[in-house]
Structure formats: C-alpha cells, structure tokens
C-alpha cells in the first residue's frame with residue numbers, strides 16, 4: 001500500500017497536472033484535492049486525475065448544519081473519490097448526516113471513506129486553551145473528537161501522528177489515522193504546529209501521511225517525493 005498522500009495545494013489545475021505528469025506513469029499516486037484547487041477547477045480536475053490513475057482524497061472539510069452536510073455529502077459520494085473530510089467538531093448529528101449522505105448518494109458506487117478532522121495540525125495547546133477556550137489537553141480533545149467520529153459512522157480521523165497510538169489503542173487498529181503536519185528533518189514547520197517526519201509518523205502507526213509543501217514546493221519534486229518515501233521506509 002502507498003501511504004503517502006500528496007496534497008495538491010496548487011492554484012491552478014494546469015500546475016497540478018504538470019506536477020503529476022513529472023511522475024512515471026507506473027507510479028500509482030494518491031493525491032489530495034483541497035479547497036484551493038477544487039474551488040478553482042471544480043469536478044473536472046477530479047476527472048483529469050482519475051484519467052492519470054490517481055487515487056483521490058477530496059478534502060473540503062464540511063462543517064455545517066446536518067441537513068446541509070447530508071445533501072452535500074450525497075453529492076460528494078457521486079464524484080468517484082476515495083476519501084472525504086468533515087470537521088468532527090460539527091457534532092454527532094452532523095457526522096451522522098455526513099455518513100448517511102455518503103451512503104445515500106453512492107448508489108452502486110464505492111462509498112468514500114469518511115474522515116473527521118479532530119484538531120488541525122496547525123493548532124497548538126496554547127491556541128486550544130486561550131483562543132478556542134477548550135479546557136482539555138490537545139490529546140484529550142483529539143481522543144474525544146475521535147470517539148465522537150467513530151460513534152457516528154466515520155471511518156477515521158485526521159490528527160497529528162503522535163496522537164495515532166492513543167487513537168488506535170482506544171478505538172481500534174482499523175480506524176484510520178491520516179496525519180498531515182509532516183516535514184523532513186530540518187525543514188521549516190511554516191504554519192504547522194504538531195509536526196513529525198515521515199519516519200516518526202510510520203513508527204507512531206499513521207495509516208497515511210499527507211504531505212504538501214515538502215514535495216510540491218521542492219525544486220526537484222520527484223526527488224522530494226522519493227526522500228519522503230525513503231524516510232517512511234527507514
């Protein structure tokens with residue numbers, strides 16, 4: 001299994017596809033299309049990526065009232081993507097609505113995996129306490145949101161890799177921990193707070209790592225991807 005999901009955080013489809021086309025056609029890529037690319041390019045970018053054999057994580061982080069999330073998830077389910085995201089903080093009814101929407105929209109298609117964002121990897125404990133006024137530790141908050149997610153039909157969570165062992169232990173090994181906040185040793189953390197290397201994420205038991213700028217902003221992007229792979233396999 002390929003555990004590396006490349007975040008295609010490009011401003012245009014042209015840039016994203018030029019990036020993909022640098023990889024050998026034999027390389028099966030798993031890519032993430034986020035708001036930046038999707039808002040610009042709409043569904044046609046998904047078609048172009050599928051033509052190139054990519055698996056797709058469509059990361060639109062739904063967070064709204066249950067009815068709106070249900071109707072939106074129904075549509076997402078028809079796009080032929082492998083994973084979608086919601087914010088767990090939307091609560092039990094919203095998570096359940098996302099799940100039900102995906103099931104109801106899929107028809108005979110494969111239902112995308114539903115991942116719930118716990119606490120963003122750009123959030124520190126200080127921000128959690130002083131800005132969001134959450135009185136739990138980061139670990140407690142992440143675990144509590146992960147429990148809410150699993151109880152309401154999510155297949156996994158987005159969290160930081162150091163939180164994966166606690167989630168797998170308390171919820172189960174099959175519950176997916178997809179972890180952004182990945183940097184190669186020595187790289188700037190930029191806006192990320194809870195950061196580890198691909199190697200550490202593997203040791204923590206991440207099921208997938210999400211890697212953006214370490215690859216997409218590198219001068220040699222293919223070499224950067226290989227460095228991430230090598231670190232994971234170390």
Ligand SMILES: O=C(O)c1cc(=O)[nH]c(=O)n1[C@@H]1O[C@H](COP(=O)(O)O)[C@@H](O)[C@H]1O
Pocket residue numbers: 007009034059085117119120121122158159180181182192210211212213214
């Ligand atoms: O849902 C996500 O993918 C996500 C959740 C999170 O907590 N932190 C996070 O960084 N992400 C995404 O993961 C990617 C990380 O990008 P880099 O920091 O450039 O590697 C971005 O596309 C973010 O939108």
